[in-house]
């Protein structure tokens with residue numbers, strides 16, 4: 001059955017998915033991608049956050065044991081929160097650490113993630129957006145080689161991440177370990193990891209905080225210690241941990257007691273893996289693929305290094321604007337070791353315009369989201385390669401001294417930060433103050449900002465405006481600066497006192 005799914009998928013490799021591929025997301029709160037599945041597959045409700053393409057004949061029975069993990073739509077925080085950004089602060093993470101905890105929360109591990117990895121948002125590649133289940137040792141190793149040969153490693157990209165569908169359907173009956181699919185990975189995952197490490201890169205794997213992964217392979221819930229030890233033995237550096245197939249007794253009540261989402265059942269499913277990873281000898285960057293559920297931004301940095309803020313990305317302008325709108329509300333939670341994840345990159349996929357691809361990359365940089373390229377790298381053209389290796393945007397993203405992202409600001413006395421998404425952002429790097437402007441309109445626009453209104457800009461009468469995309473100064477200006485910005489493009493400036 002799964003083999004059929006992966007073969008079907010092969011015909012879509014490298015292309016855009018007008019319809020969702022087998023096992024892929026096709027609905028859920030905030031979903032902007034296709035709600036149709038390829039022939040023979042049916043978009044099937046899993047929970048309020050996630051509908052998935054399942055095989056038509058088997059969807060009714062094969063997933064009947066996968067009850068919803070989320071009980072109400074009213075809890076869908078990331079798309080319904082309308083309060084101002086000023087009410088969010090990292091210190092509000094947990095209100096009841098001294099209250100008596102009942103049930104599983106009373107005994108759940110509280111150890112935090114490793115501080116030996118994950119300080120800066122991850123930079124790398126993941127197989128899913130380009131290949132879905134159609135992965136192999138050769139495909140993953142080819143991506144790793146491309147990262148080196150195309151100059152991506154030199155630009156800072158380091159993670160080569162395997163997504164779903166790498167395993168056999170059943171665990172080893174004796175050791176209970178997950179077994180790599182020997183057809184796809186004849187040298188095992190450890191053999192591939194050795195090859196990738198030899199290039200000076202790191203390797204990531206995928207599992208799930210439920211009984212099965214989204215594509216139905218073994219999940220790690222209840223097997224956290226065995227799986228963390230196995231991953232360590234193989235040399236794994238990064239774990240993406242998904243949220244499918246959660247047993248009914250792990251459902252959350254909303255809001256959880258005391259509004260304490262750190263002690264929600266969702267958080268505890270992830271905390272069990274945090275503790276298992278902490279017991280290993282090797283630091284593992286821990287990526288919570290929790291789709292923006294259970295107010296994860298409030299507790300994510302106590303459990304992992306980054307956390308997904310939405311369902312899966314799609315190669316569409318509507319996905320980009322939707323996730324920008326959501327994430328702009330939660331930027332106060334982003335700092336070192338603490339990254340809202342806007343999901344993997346779609347540059348190279350679908351029919352995003354080159355301006356939309358620039359916005360996709362620039363916004364992931366200035367919001368300090370993990371950036372995992374998600375395409376066949378060998379097919380990127382020189383314009384696209386220049387975007388994803390832009391040294392000044394990457395320097396902002398990877399700044400080792402300043403962890404905060406750029407945040408929305410009102411650019412003029414009558415301006416606003418509340419458009420959806422906001423169009424003007426200001427932030428600081430070791431180089432100085434930056435302004436980023438997204439033109440969300442569908443035609444070229446002249447967009448300007450008043451220097452005195454840019455947060456962080458030292459008082460001065462004249463400023464040098466520098467174009468980060470081009471790497472060159474545009475001149476010295478007083479009062480304000482305006483730029484002509486193409487439809488759906490993003491301008492990126494460093495602004496320093498003259």
Ligand SMILES: *[C@@H]1O[C@H](CO)[C@@H](O)[C@H](O)[C@H]1NC(C)=O
Pocket residue numbers: 104247249250265
């Ligand atoms: C759900 O049931 C399993 C199996 O009995 C148990 O190990 C787990 O702790 C339960 N989860 C919760 C949240 O009570």
Ligand SMILES: *[C@@H]1O[C@H](CO)[C@@H](O)[C@H](O)[C@H]1NC(C)=O
Pocket residue numbers: 352353354381382383384
């Ligand atoms: C690369 O592809 C984009 C479309 O994704 C196109 O706009 C751009 O002109 C191409 N660049 C080159 C050098 O072919």
Ligand SMILES: *[C@@H]1O[C@H](CO)[C@@H](O)[C@H](O)[C@H]1NC(C)=O
Pocket residue numbers: 412413414415
């Ligand atoms: C806002 O102010 C700018 C100048 O600061 C002006 O160009 C623009 O027309 C004003 N917009 C509105 C809606 O009043």
